[in-house]
Amino acid sequence: xxxxxxxxxxxxxxxxxxxxxxxxxxxxxxxxxxxxxxxxxxxxxxxxxxxxxxxxxxxxxxxxxxxxxxxxxxxxxxxxxxxxxxxxxxxxxxxxxxxxxxxxxxxxxxxxxxxxxxxxxxxxxxxxxxxxxxxxxxxxxxxxxxxxxxxxxxxxxxxxxxxxxxxxxxxxxxxxxxxxxxxxxxxxxxxxxxxxxxxxxxxxxxxxxxxxxxxxxxxxxxxxxxxxxxxxxxxxxxxxxxxxxxxxxx
Amino acid sequence: xxxxxxxxxxxxxxxxxxxxxxxxxxxxxxxxxxxxxxxxxxxxxxxxxxxxxxxxxxxxxxxxxxxxxxxxxxxxxxxxxxxxxxxxxxxxxxxxxxxxxxxxxxxxxxxxxxxxxxxxxxxxxxxxxxxxxxxxxxxxxxxxxxxxxxxxxxxxxxxxxxxxxxxxxxxxxxxxxxxxxxxxxxxxxxxxxxxxxxxxxxxxxxxxxxxxxxxxxxxxxxxxxxxxxxxxxxxxxxxxxxxxxxxxxxxxxxxxxxxxxxxxxx
Numbered sequence: 471x472x473x474x475x476x477x478x479x480x481x482x483x484x485x486x487x488x489x490x491x492x493x494x495x496x497x498x499x500x501x502x503x504x505x506x507x508x509x510x511x512x513x514x515x516x517x518x519x520x521x522x523x524x525x526x527x528x529x530x531x532x533x534x535x536x537x538x539x540x541x542x543x544x545x546x547x548x549x550x551x552x553x554x555x556x557x558x559x560x561x562x563x564x565x566x567x568x569x570x571x572x573x574x575x576x577x578x579x580x581x582x583x584x585x586x587x588x589x590x591x592x593x594x595x596x597x598x599x600x601x602x603x604x605x606x607x608x609x610x611x612x613x614x615x616x617x618x619x620x621x622x623x624x625x626x627x628x629x630x631x632x633x634x635x636x637x638x639x640x641x642x643x644x645x646x647x648x649x650x651x652x653x654x655x656x657x658x659x660x661x662x663x664x665x666x667x668x669x670x671x672x673x674x675x676x677x678x679x680x681x682x683x684x685x686x687x688x689x690x691x692x693x694x695x696x697x698x699x700x701x702x703x704x705x706x707x708x709x710x711x712x713x714x715x716x717x718x719x720x
Numbered sequence: 721x722x723x724x725x726x727x728x729x730x731x732x733x734x735x736x737x738x739x740x741x742x743x744x745x746x747x748x749x750x751x752x753x754x755x756x757x758x759x760x761x762x763x764x765x766x767x768x769x770x771x772x773x774x775x776x777x778x779x780x781x782x783x784x785x786x787x788x789x790x791x792x793x794x795x796x797x798x799x800x801x802x803x804x805x806x807x808x809x810x811x812x813x814x815x816x817x818x819x820x821x822x823x824x825x826x827x828x829x830x831x832x833x834x835x836x837x838x839x840x841x842x843x844x845x846x847x848x849x850x851x852x853x854x855x856x857x858x859x860x861x862x863x864x865x866x867x868x869x870x871x872x873x874x875x876x877x878x879x880x881x882x883x884x885x886x887x888x889x890x891x892x893x894x895x896x897x898x899x900x901x902x903x904x905x906x907x908x909x910x911x912x913x914x915x916x917x918x919x920x921x922x923x924x925x926x927x928x929x930x931x932x933x934x935x936x937x938x939x940x941x942x943x944x945x946x947x948x949x950x951x952x953x954x955x956x957x958x959x960x961x962x963x964x965x966x967x968x969x970x971x972x973x974x975x976x977x978x979x980x981x982x983x984x985x986x
Contacts, residue, residue, distance in 0.1 A: 523817045548819045559810040575731030576818045
């Protein structure tokens with residue numbers, strides 16, 4: 471039996487004049503899967519995530535999330551999705567609790583206090599609930615933004631470099647939180663990351679992008695085997711430098 | 721298709737109320753200029769009243785003008801500046817990936833603009849009573865019509881300014897402060913529209929605020945409420961506010977196409 475894809479992308483393109491930020495990519499991600507979008511800077515990862523969220527309109531192509539066409543039905547889909555990126559901020563002058571309360575209400579979370587208490591404990595952010603978001607360290611901010619992303623217990627979670635700016639210990643805890651959340655909820659995770667050990671640990675599917683096109687897909691262990699490398703870090707370097715699988719490099 | 725959600729509008733309005741609630745400086749800031757203007761024009765009125773029969777008879781003419789003008793100015797500023805808060809905070813992308821609809825964002829901005837206007841102008845209006853024995857509420861029921869008209873016109877201009885900044889970036893922010901002053905000479909705040917050169921008067925009558933200030937003079941000088949003025953003002957406002965909303969929504973759509981929602985900021 472074929473599994474219904476939660477994220478289905480067909481021939482997706484985003485062109486800015488002559489620049490082809492995303493150039494005809496197709497992929498699908500199934501329920502309960504964790505998929506990584508990998509690629510160097512400007513490969514098209516963030517552009518793809520922005521189009522999946524309806525934040526950016528595609529030039530052409532089709533996106534279906536949970537069976538619904540995006541961005542056409544985004545108002546129906548957005549309450550079932552969420553997004554986290556250390557590069558998109560929250561209001562600096564509101565406290566952490568105020569920020570999370572506002573977003574909980576925007577996402578239609580009913581038992582706001584209980585949800586905040588749970589997330590405060592899980593992400594270890596309760597201690598600075600009453601501090602202004604702007605006064606937090608980069609690592610603390612990343613955890614708060616991740617808490618915002620988990621507020622509505624999303625079925626589809628899109629993460630742009632979820633552990634950037636975090637020290638190794640905190641990053642490791644964040645990964646455990648994400649895997650724990652996925653195990654409990656059966657959510658689908660799509661993440662863009664530059665951290666290859668994170669990808670090896672979290673992801674069961676990898677989509678390699680280069681200049682807006684998909685150049686390789688597969689499970690991390692498959693790609694390592696196909697490129698004849700010892701880890702994803704080396705595979706990433708090969709792909710970023712345009713080396714084909716099986717090609718021998720001195 | 722789900723409809724407009726008051727819960728989401730309330731959530732976003734709460735975000736702005738948190739800011740106002742926490743800082744007494746913000747409340748002082750809201751009331752500061754309307755109060756300073758009121759005090760200044762109060763003294764001018766007192767001085768001129770001794771030299772002018774018109775002002776002697778209707779001492780509230782200038783003070784009514786300045787306070788009503790502030791309703792227009794504060795409602796426009798209240799909407800634009802609150803929208804700029806999202807740009808400064810680089811929060812726009814978070815909002816647009818949430819279930820909040822652009823029209824709900826507009827309605828939240830309008831609600832908070834109303835609150836800011838009531839605080840800012842309200843304090844000045846109340847202080848004018850002990851300071852100069854002037855009570856704006858003496859205008860009676862027409863004041864409600866004047867208030868709504870000026871509020872709607874302020875929102876229409878505020879939405880146009882917000883759209884302009886969304887399109888051209890924070891470099892265009894200063895327009896928020898300057899835009900409405902370009903219209904001030906045409907609105908007849910302190911003088912009848914008939915004072916303007918004949919070729920400028922049609923332009924003046926195309927502004928809803930002109931009907932409010934003419935209507936205000938009719939109440940104070942002739943003790944009559946010109947319902948026709950209110951009708952024309954509301955008719956014009958329907959057009960301008962509708963246009964403002966459409967332009968803002970179209971600009972959001974354009975921003976989605978250009979990818980500028982992700983990059984919006986200072």
